[in-house]
Amino acid sequence: MPSVKYTALANITLSTTASSVNFGSIPSTYRDLYLVMSGTVSGVGGLRFRVNSDSGASYAYVEMRGNKSGGTDAARSTYGTSQISVIATESSLNTGSRFETHLELLEYKATDKDKPFLSLTSYTDDAANTVIEQTGAKWGGASAITSLSVFMSSSTFAAGTTMCLYGVK
């Protein structure tokens, strides 16, 4: 019976603060990629992604956010932008904020289609409120994805933050 198999590709536990982490030389062996991130941040900022070092207007995303404080839920769509946002800057991720992000990159090696992303993030904001944020996104490049960059729009990931990348087929 066919079954889905996960293979661990790379992982990192930050020993010091870092503004970005890059996964490179991703093999084209799998169908999808799955990234799990967990940790804290050192200041104000949002969580962003890029692939293949593409900082052009190649991305589009829709994000939906539920904020525990006062029920300030929000949704936003952005097209022709230079990055994917999975935690909006407006959510006030701040020093000590805990976050957990699950990112799925579907059919990352395809060369005949845009690449879809789906993420689900749980985190605490600067008032220690719990926030849930879901993002659906795409990268408009026709190349296979061979690298994935994770970065903060400002500030840094704190030491102890972990990131694990898996291949799925």
Next chain:
Amino acid sequence: MAAKELIATVTLGSSAASIDFTSIPGTYTDLMVVFSGRSSSTGSSAFFPAQLKFNGSTANYTQRRMYGTNGATGSANDSYGVESPESNATANTFSNVIIRIPNYAGSTQKSVTIDNVSANSSALALWQIAGGLWTQTAAITSFGLVGYSSTNLLAGTTASLYGFNKGSDGVTTVA
């Protein structure tokens, strides 16, 4: 060592108050629970919660959830956990839930994400995401789902606990 391993799976042959995974080894990186449930509740809301139980207790857990159901969307702060069809819903309908807990064996508070879909009939369905926080810093050694307000989980309810192992393929770089 496989990247994703099935630790244990439970299927209820009869109604029970909860499903519990105990003696969870601390050797994995992250946990995932796949849950398909049905509640003994007979209310009129069509869906009823099962709370998350960490190390034997439902205390110290809160979440923010967003949901969409027929003709309505909303959000709430609570500790409800996951939602499943009630016993007076369309027969043989169960929820479809994924619960993720990274760094479950670490010494920090534990973040939780929940993906939850339930379909009561062709005319009534619920979609829900939740972000939660268990505020204790102890490692999670047991995890369970328990019917809210003394209700039960019905026969046919299943739960599977998976452990993820981080690693390297020797090709992919990270810096």
